[in-house]
Amino acid sequence: MNKLVTCIIILTCISCGHKKEKKSLILELNTPLDSLNYVISEAPENSTALLERARLHYLSGDLELAMNDLNQKMAINTTDEDYYLKGNILYSNLQIENNAENANNAYRLCVNENPNNANCYVKLAQIQQLLDNYDECIELVDSALQINRQLPDAYFLKGLTFELRRSKGDTTLAISSYQTSIELDPNFYDSYIRLGNLHAAKEDSLAIQYYKSAIELQSERIEAHYNLAIYLQNSERFDAAMERYDRILEIDPNSYLALFNQGYLLLVYADQYQEAEKKFTKSIELNPSYTEAHHNRGLCYKNLGQFNYAREDFKKALELTPSFNLSAAQLN
Numbered sequence: 001m002n003k004l005v006t007c008i009i010i011l012t013c014i015s016c017g018h019k020k021e022k023k024s025l026i027l028e029l030n031t032p033l034d035s036l037n038y039v040i041s042e043a044p045e046n047s048t049a050l051l052e053r054a055r056l057h058y059l060s061g062d063l064e065l066a067m068n069d070l071n072q073k074m075a076i077n078t079t080d081e082d083y084y085l086k087g088n089i090l091y092s093n094l095q096i097e098n099n100a101e102n103a104n105n106a107y108r109l110c111v112n113e114n115p116n117n118a119n120c121y122v123k124l125a126q127i128q129q130l131l132d133n134y135d136e137c138i139e140l141v142d143s144a145l146q147i148n149r150q151l152p153d154a155y156f157l158k159g160l161t162f163e164l165r166r167s168k169g170d171t172t173l174a175i176s177s178y179q180t181s182i183e184l185d186p187n188f189y190d191s192y193i194r195l196g197n198l199h200a201a202k203e204d205s206l207a208i209q210y211y212k213s214a215i216e217l218q219s220e221r222i223e224a225h226y227n228l229a230i231y232l233q234n235s236e237r238f239d240a241a242m243e244r245y246d247r248i249l250e251i252d253p254n255s256y257l258a259l260f261n262q263g264y265l266l267l268v269y270a271d272q273y274q275e276a277e278k279k280f281t282k283s284i285e286l287n288p289s290y291t292e293a294h295h296n297r298g299l300c301y302k303n304l305g306q307f308n309y310a311r312e313d314f315k316k317a318l319e320l321t322p323s324f325n326l327s328a329a330q331l332n
Contacts, residue, residue, distance in 0.1 A: 032056060047076040054085065063089050086110075088123070103127055118147040122154050129157065134165040152185035159194060171198060189217045193224060200231045207231050220251055229261065238265050256286035260293050267296060273303045291321040298330060 036053040039046055050073035057066035066089050074082050086106045107124035114120060121144035128137040141158045144151060159177030162170035175198055178191040196210035208231065214224035229244035242265060248258040263279030266272040280297035283290060298313030310330070317327040 044072075045076055047073045050076075051082070051085075054089075058085065058089055104131070116147060118144040118151060118154070121147070122151065122157065125154075125157055125161075129161055129164070132164075134161050137161045138165075150184055152181040152188050152191075155181035155184065156188065156191050156194075159191070163194070163198075174198060187217055189214050189221075189224075192217070193227065196224070196227055196231075200227065200234075203235075205235075222248055222252055222255065225251070226257070229258070233261065233265065238269055241265060254286050256283040256290060256293070259283040259286070260290065260296070263293075263296060263300075267300060271303075273300045276300050277304070289320055291317045291324055291327075294320065295324065295327045295330075298327065302330070 033053065033056050036049050036056065039049045040053065043049070050069045054066045054069035054073060057063070057069060067086070070082060070086055070089065074086075086109075104124070104127045107120055107127060110117065110120035111124055121140045125137045125140035125144070128134075128140060138158060138161055141154050141161070144154050155177045159174045159181065162174035162177060175195060178195045178198075181191045182188045182195075192210045192214035196207045196214065199205075199207035199210060208228065211224050211228035211231070214221075215228070218224070225244055225248045229241050229248065232238075232241040232244060242262060245258040245262045248255050252258075259279050260283040263276045263283065266276035266279060270276075277297055277300040280293050280300065283293045284297065287293070294313045294317040298310045298317065301307070301310035301313060314327040314330045317324050318331070
């Protein structure tokens with residue numbers, strides 16, 4: 001902040017001469033944005049201040065204000081950095097106004113104007129992935145990596161694109177890309193998750209280690225715990241899976257999925273119908289529209305001989321999902 005205030009004072013002195021009272025006023029302003037607002041009010045053509053204010057607005061999420069300032073700045077003079085920031089602003093606004101094509105054009109300008117900026121290639125690659133242009137996405141990532149091979153985000157993007165392009169059999173390439181990303185950044189949580197998922201799909205026990213690595217990095221995030229529990233469940237390690245679901249419920253007592261899966265294990269593999277019924281009931285309390293929970297609780301009641309309750313649950317499941325044939329079959 002001191003550096004920014006010093007810069008603004010110099011700019012003000014250049015534009016306003018030796019008016020000490022204005023310099024004093026700058027020092028009294030509370031935030032960098034206050035200071036920039038003052039400088040721009042005194043010198044609307046100050047492109048450096050406009051660019052700095054555009055950056056501040058962008059970082060605070062005020063995308064419209066950021067774009068306004070950037071457009072004013074680019075009308076005065078334009079640099080490679082401007083195109084990159086414009087692409088970032090438009091990319092951030094994708095979910096709000098569907099500006100995929102605008103962001104695409106902005107990043108292409110960034111690449112054309114500054115072909116040695118690896119980040120421009122990565123950003124443009126992200127847009128191509130969103131547009132399902134997977135081959136071009138990979139080509140752009142490779143261009144970025146020719147400039148700088150130490151970009152874990154680029155390898156992650158490449159791995160994700162290989163996954164999306166799975167019809168061409170790129171799973172092995174996806175794994176290789178994710179592994180490179182964690183070699184460059186051992187704290188890359190998302191790559192551990194993706195590696196765990198890919199190995200789990202192959203029924204490869206390496207999935208356990210990848211999920212545990214993700215948990216060590218961010219132990220309070222549910223995703224890695226849940227994926228690990230599912231893998232353990234599918235591998236018939238039921239006690240370990242139950243313990244993992246317990247851990248999830250410690251983090252999030254409202255996880256109706258964890259409760260449902262515990263109920264499923266108790267119902268299908270342990271024949272503990274009363275305990276399973278309790279789990280399904282808690283899951284339903286948290287999500288009354290959960291069709292499968294009503295159906296499975298109906299199975300618990302059926303096995304306990306409580307047929308009226310069972311019918312009610314099967315009917316409720318069909319009310320929620322009329323095409324749910326499992327409950328229809330039980331009623332018949």
